[in-house]
Amino acid sequence: MTTLQVSMPVRALVRKELREYRRHRMIMLTAVILPIAFLVLPIVNLVLFNAETSLGGVDLAVGQAMFCFFLTPVIIPATMAAFSVIGERDQGTLEPLLTLPLSDREFLAGKVFAIVAPAVLVSFGIYLVYTGIAFVGTEGEIRAATLDWTWPFGFFLLTPLLAGFSTLAGMAFSVRARDIRVAEHLSGLVLLPSMLPLMLVVTQAIPARPVTWLALAAALVLIDATLWRLALRAFDRERAISAS
Amino acid sequence: MNRAVPVIELHGVSRSYGTHLALQPLDLAIEPGEVFGLLGPNGSGKTTTLRVLATLIRPTAGAAVVHGHDVVTAATEVRRLIGVMPEKPSLYERLSIRDNLLFWADAHGVPEPGTAIAAALEFVGLGGRERERVGELSKGWRQRVALARAIVHRPPVLLLDEPSSGLDPSAAVAMEAMVLELTAGGTTVLMNTHRLAEAARLCHRVAILRQGQLVGLGTPGEIQSRLLGHRLGVRLGEPADAALRAAIEGAPGVTGIRWEGSGFRCQLEDAGRDTPQLVGRLVGAGARVLAVVPEGDLEAAYLELMGAPVARLDAAA
Numbered sequence: 001m002t003t004l005q006v007s008m009p010v011r012a013l014v015r016k017e018l019r020e021y022r023r024h025r026m027i028m029l030t031a032v033i034l035p036i037a038f039l040v041l042p043i044v045n046l047v048l049f050n051a052e053t054s055l056g057g058v059d060l061a062v063g064q065a066m067f068c069f070f071l072t073p074v075i076i077p078a079t080m081a082a083f084s085v086i087g088e089r090d091q092g093t094l095e096p097l098l099t100l101p102l103s104d105r106e107f108l109a110g111k112v113f114a115i116v117a118p119a120v121l122v123s124f125g126i127y128l129v130y131t132g133i134a135f136v137g138t139e140g141e142i143r144a145a146t147l148d149w150t151w152p153f154g155f156f157l158l159t160p161l162l163a164g165f166s167t168l169a170g171m172a173f174s175v176r177a178r179d180i181r182v183a184e185h186l187s188g189l190v191l192l193p194s195m196l197p198l199m200l201v202v203t204q205a206i207p208a209r210p211v212t213w214l215a216l217a218a219a220l221v222l223i224d225a226t227l228w229r230l231a232l233r234a235f236d237r238e239r240a241i242s243a244s
Numbered sequence: 245m246n247r248a249v250p251v252i253e254l255h256g257v258s259r260s261y262g263t264h265l266a267l268q269p270l271d272l273a274i275e276p277g278e279v280f281g282l283l284g285p286n287g288s289g290k291t292t293t294l295r296v297l298a299t300l301i302r303p304t305a306g307a308a309v310v311h312g313h314d315v316v317t318a319a320t321e322v323r324r325l326i327g328v329m330p331e332k333p334s335l336y337e338r339l340s341i342r343d344n345l346l347f348w349a350d351a352h353g354v355p356e357p358g359t360a361i362a363a364a365l366e367f368v369g370l371g372g373r374e375r376e377r378v379g380e381l382s383k384g385w386r387q388r389v390a391l392a393r394a395i396v397h398r399p400p401v402l403l404l405d406e407p408s409s410g411l412d413p414s415a416a417v418a419m420e421a422m423v424l425e426l427t428a429g430g431t432t433v434l435m436n437t438h439r440l441a442e443a444a445r446l447c448h449r450v451a452i453l454r455q456g457q458l459v460g461l462g463t464p465g466e467i468q469s470r471l472l473g474h475r476l477g478v479r480l481g482e483p484a485d486a487a488l489r490a491a492i493e494g495a496p497g498v499t500g501i502r503w504e505g506s507g508f509r510c511q512l513e514d515a516g517r518d519t520p521q522l523v524g525r526l527v528g529a530g531a532r533v534l535a536v537v538p539e540g541d542l543e544a545a546y547l548e549l550m551g552a553p554v555a556r557l558d559a560a561a
Contacts, residue, residue, distance in 0.1 A: 012350030
């Protein structure tokens with residue numbers, strides 16, 4: 001993607017996608033309700049934490065909260081990515097769209113960026129609200145664990161990569177599948193097991209150290225690059241319009 | 245029309261889907277400012293041809309060129325030069341008219357998109373309605389928006405797939421007028437249509453396809469003449485007497501005649517050459533000539549090419 005210039009058609013496509021998402025009820029529900037839920041649950045977790053009754057201790061409690069935040073950039077893009085190509089085809093707009101002066105790479109890049117950018121912003125937003133509440137409303141051991149710098153380090157490092165991962169996995173299926181639900185289910189099958197390493201970190205089975213986050217980030221960069229190539233290879237204009 | 249460098253060229257373009265040959269090798273050259281019609285039944289290869297030129301599908305063999313750019317090797321360049329209006333309006337129904345057009349204008353790098361959008365909407369009769377949501381428009385208005393979208397970047401080539409499909413007669417006439425106005429400004433138009441009368445009125449030339457094969461090419465008039473001969477219907481003020489009949493039946497160029505009440509239908513060797521002589525002979529013989537009407541139209545010629553007997557059409561009429 002380094003050779004990709006953010007050309008006028010790509011910018012136009014991104015703006016169009018964002019306008020359309022804002023008016024798409026299902027996508028808005030996913031992009032609004034899920035983050036709210038993923039913000040409320042950790043806050044409740046914080047407020048109700050009791051060191052004496054908690055089974056896993058403070059680290060597990062904070063880890064569980066963080067899992068919600070790591071899930072956000074994975075869940076939000078899933079529906080949007082599945083919709084991105086099949087949705088265009090189902091509403092009959094894919095054919096004229098493909099007559100715009102966009103190469104395959106530009107077309108997919110525009111679609112990916114329009115999904116990743118809002119997913120990352122929303123994820124960062126709810127995490128900042130969470131840390132703000134933790135900063136103001138908690139104290140002692142739970143406050144220290146919540147505001148431990150290794151969590152935001154890992155979160156801000158991995159969130160764009162996780163959003164890219166989810167988007168590209170959904171896109172790879174969207175360019176080939178003939179039905180939005182099939183694309184959603186297939187990308188879900190890929191996404192959920194791949195959260196296992198993160199699950200091990202947030203449950204403290206693997207320590208949440210900077211080196212851990214860096215290793216996960218490196219793995220995600222490789223996976224994202226592979227998925228980008230797969231999506232690009234899977235995208236076939238004739239095939240994409242043939243089911244319309 | 246003066247011969248000029250073709251804007252659209254197809255050199256032996258064919259297209260297969262698996263073992264099915266949807267388009268047999270096709271050669272066409274379409275000149276600047278020309279309205280060219282592709283006619284044929286469903287499955288004849290019209291949409292395949294249009295899709296090849298729109299860079300949506302690749303030809304199996306041959307080459308298609310738009311303004312000197314090959315549709316396969318220079319697809320992005322071709323896309324900059326074309327405006328496409330699919331059979332269905334294919335608009336973003338959740339977005340406003342303006343947002344639909346703004347996307348297209350921005351994607352084509354139109355320098356002043358607001359002005360271009362206003363001009364395009366004014367052209368299609370939708371001036372001042374840019375804030376309306378596309379999903380709330382009728383089919384006819386959506387077709388207009390689709391045309392506005394196709395021309396918002398002022399492409400030199402327009403590809404129209406059934407532009408008046410599903411429109412009521414007055415909306416279809418309005419669409420025809422818009423296409424004619426565009427070509428008057430120098431735009432080259434390639435259109436698919438099932439409406440033969442529309443093609444006869446709009447198109448400088450037409451190609452008739454059947455089962456992926458070109459079976460007719462020329463101006464609507466040429467195709468009619470070639471297939472139906474030179475037929476003339478003549479209405480007189482009173483029934484012809486024997487002397488008049490004899491004079492007309494022996495007139496030069498008249499190869500067949502059928503008398504019907506106070507008039508006749510005849511077949512001429514060359515309508516352009518023989519009609520004035522025939523009328524002169526009628527007037528010279530003292531007949532009152534009320535009307536002289538060339539017979540047969542593009543529809544009759546089309547049906548002839550499709551294998552339907554023209555006589556049946558005449559009888560039905």
